[in-house]
Amino acid sequence: MVPFGYAGLPVPAGGDAPAIDAIIAAYSEVVDKHLLQFVTTEADRNTRLAGAPDGTVAVSTTTGSVWARAAGTWVTWWEPTPAWRTLSLASTYMSQDPTPQIRRVGKQVTIRGRATRVDGGLIDARNGVKIADVPADCVPAVLASGAGSLSLAGDPIVGLCRTEVLATGMTSSVGGAGSVLVYTQDGVVTSGGATWVGVEISYWLD
Secondary structure: OEEEOOOOEEEOOHHHHHHHHHHHHHHHHHHHOOOEEEEOOHHHHHHHOOOOOOOOEEEEOOOOOEEEEEOOEEEEEEOOOOOOEEOEEOOOEEEEEEEEEEEEEOOEEEEEEEEEEOOOOOEOOOOOEEEEEOOHHHOOOOOEEEEEEEOOOEOOOOOEEEEEEOOOOOEOOOOEOOEEEEEOOOOOOOOOOEOOEEOOEEEEOO
């Protein structure tokens, strides 16, 4: 038997005939880890290929996702872009156009949309207001912060706010981990705030 090629395939030589069955079995074992392994879901992959060696490639027959095994863990090679999910708004807020939505792709999360008060009042965010909660799988490991849009109706001047998503273990006077908070010092002088706030923010989970 002679190892052949980069995969070290066991190829029988002239004197190996009596051991041909064993050689075919050894050949199959070597080849197996170089074949695409077809699974249905990520859970199916984790169950059926739990002991797969590094270098194994798995393909989902339902989503087309492709994973490769490296350093004892599964690395995503390709996966379809997840659909947008509706963001869960605080009870005192409702959707404005566009509807607040959230999407997670790998370890990156994006939130888009606008919210307004249910009672039609102006939003005074000088001390921070809780607008929504992100799903459990979108709570960041560290505080996420970014600039969001703000209505120019009312008395804002610049039309910007600070949007934050509280990290795991964090709390504030208006929310806990996963809360989407908005702060602004923009023009709250006479009429008491803005008609709507944007919750646009993009952040990493780690």
